Amino acid sequence: MDSQLDRDPVCREFRALCRKLGWRVTASRLAVYRFVRGNKSHPVIDSVWEAVQRELPNISRESVYRILTDFADKGVIYQLEKPDVVARYDSNPRRHDHFYCERCGRVFDFSADEVDAIARAAANKLGAITRVEARVTGICEECLRKEQTRTRRP
Ligand SMILES: [Zn+2]
Ligand SMILES: [Zn+2]
The missing domain is CATH 3.30.1490.190 (Ferric-uptake regulator, C-terminal dimerisarion domain)
Structure with missing residues (x-):
């Protein structure tokens, strides 16, 4: 990445994170990171994808998904529900x-x-x-x- 991006604090922070995780800094990872970092809206994948497409119009949903999964695996973010989650029904309606x-x-x-x-x-x-x-x-x-x-x- 060029030095112009080095002046960007989010980019610098992300470079440091990648160094720690042993990851290569890529434009797509950085774009996803930029959107999810400090984001309080608990976005679903399509919101992330839509936002990242503004920066990288050709990025695929699969790439965004892979990046989010990698982030979650490393504890950078937290995945609230597993993607294959199905409705569960509890026989006990009382508070527990x-x-x-x-x-x-x-x-x-x-x-x-x-x-x-x-x-x-x-x-x-x-x-x-x-x-x-x-x-x-x-x-x-x-x-x-x-x-x-x-x-x-x-
Ligand atoms: Zn178990
Ligand atoms: Zn229960």
Whole structure:
């Protein structure tokens, strides 16, 4: 990239990030980064693609998707839902919380009723709250056990 871009603070920041991650700085990665960085709108892929096309008219949706996935894998951004997510139906309509296993995809119930009061107090200025649900993501006991036995084997 030319030196003109070096004066751009976002570009400088992105170069440093790429150095840390061992990535090559590309125009498409930079354009995606520029849009998602500090973006509070939780954009879907098509919003990102549309915005990036203003800078790079020929960029494909697939490229944008790949870049976003790479960013999410490295913790630069966070992917709220998996792309293949399907509607889930909970037999328990009463207030409770969920633990999502990122390995097997199972969802477990737990109760942290304190979260309800804390979230309501923190979010009440944003609108009328109808439901509070804590979402915890992690690796379930069973998947942890499987990983341990796998690593123990020669
Ligand atoms: Zn699991
Ligand atoms: Zn549930």
